[in-house]
Amino acid sequence: MSSKIKPIKSVSLVEQVEQRILEFLKENRFKSGDSLPGEIELAENLGVSRNIVRESLSRLRMLGVVESKKRKGMFIAEPDILSGIERIMDPDLLGEEAMQHIFELRLVLEVGMSELLFIRKKDSDIVKLQEIVDREANDPLCKTDLQTRLAYEIEFHSYLYKMSGNGTLNRFQSMLLPVFHFMMQQESKAAAEPKRGSISHNDLVETLRNGTAYEFRENMRNHLTPHFSKLS
Template identity: 45%
Template sequence: MKLQGIKPIENMTQVDRIEMNLHDYFRNENFLPGDSIPKEIELAEAMGVSRTAMREALTRFKTLGIIESKKNRGMVITEPDVLQNMNRVLNPQLLHQDTMQDFFELRLVIELGIADLLYVRKTDEDIKKLEEIVDKENAAKSKAEKLKWDIEFHATLYKISGNQTIERFQRTLMPVFDYMKNTLHIRSQEQTADYVSHKVLIQILKTGTVEDFRQGMYKHLMQYFEQIK
């Protein structure tokens, strides 16, 4: 039974509350990367907590890359590497199937979403690089070698987009994509009607429109989009 006006007791430790207070303090005081923060003892006294509890909370911030210790300056705010932190925890074997499905779908959406960036930033040299990859893929003797060049083709598209965050995010999601490919019942490309090959995608990049490429990539990944429910 849910009673109106009664809030549940937060299941938080003291260190959790200190961490939240520090987040609010850094944000409200507009701390920026490179700014020094008060000493551990000053923060502990201001919050009325022990130095041990404050030290544990600050250690969490250091682990996340939000603060670091500098010689002769004490602790300073740093720009956290969000994707590096994600890499540390993105283990497919530790994630729920629903979470894996969400990441899997996100990767597919990104594959379509970079089309606009590709058409703004692609060069003749980029097209040549893609053609060389396709030649190597077609000449591959084994399934493993073909897969290697398939991955290289898509990784190169991310590089052409010119967005380093998207490129790194693609590499971060690769273990999830591989895991889902091995877990789900994915039809082979040969079984997919209207399949668009890498070679055709390159031709679209040369002469087609952004929407042509987006539609081509959708057909290229059709067997994966079929897994979205």
């Protein structure tokens, strides 16, 4: 026989019950705010002890799927999809490959959010970005001090995420900052003078002011060329 029997995954009883509760919630179309059956009812229906159900519910609570209210029981919560990532987004905890992948994700997000920026940009946003650009241009430390350059880089690009009007995207970018800062530091060690793209922050502001979403996407890609050129 050419086909092979797939190995059985080792899954604890708590994990099985957790999965079955999730399936139950989906099958019965539970929504945020709906009340869950009690521990006793769940234990009887699943044929396990209350301790197993309690532990499974505790895991779901940690994921933000359920919440408990004093004297009212358990309810479906609206999960915070970024909370788990937020806890471990630390260069000291992540391996080199993981940080490289996260840095690449940042590049993809910045090139890809041009449509959102053009849909939601306001005159006040252009004024704010121009103010950052002018401070950067008039700061003599930008030519000699990497930390100063990084500070302006982070301030400018962080404001673009804020302009997107997408709270999840903006929060995710804030979580990426430690990895972004670490990777930029690593790049600076590899070259005496980190390279810059031919498109500056000022060029990007001008494109936001008078250009199109397509032009901005192309210019952002050019702006980030030094980083893209290092990908393999």
